[in-house]
Amino acid sequence: MTIDFSFLARYQDALLMGLGMTLRLTLIAFALGIVWGFVLALLRNSSIAPVRWIAAVYVEFFRGTPVLIQIFWIFYCMPIFLGTDLSNFTAAVLCLTLYGGAIMSETFRAGMKSIGREQYDACHALGLSPWTRATRIVLPQATLRSVPVLLSNGIGIFKESSLVSAIGMMELMFIGTTISNRTGRPVEVFTAVALIYFVVAFPLTRLVTWLEKRILKRFAI
Incomplete structure (x- = not known):
């Protein structure tokens, strides 16, 4: 078998369109x-036990089940309960958001735990409302401390997005599969697709490492 990537030049616009999506x-x-x-994360730290339990079950469910099953359920099953169809784009965004929120909630929880108790006591002493405390004090600090992991979560969502090709979403993986089926050249096509994912993800992983070092240095005691 002869490996030849030159034919992919004819499909570069389609691949770029898929990458854009x-x-x-x-x-x-x-x-x-x-x-x-x-x-x-706020719900999981709630003082109301049932709220904590429901949030915990939600997080564990989305973290503990395959994303592909979640995509299929949202695209094929949810419309039965809603009484209306979902476009593949809406289903894809909804699924990735629900999944991403579950994994990011744990990141935020870790960031919140790193905030000193004295800051919560100061908020209470100043009479700040729970909303003000959450949005003005907790969120900025938790986000800053969680930036590297949040970016890692984003990279994970980027890679998991390839699964939405299963519901006909015309993103990079779907375009690559279509080209492979049309040309009968899966080795070249899927190698190129893998390289595209790598070219996007690798600089982000380096950025995560750099930011992690900077933030750890800033908050080092």
């Missing part, structure tokens, strides 16, 4: 996942 899905799900993850 993958990045769009990732950025939307990442942004929404951060917000949802912080809310879940």
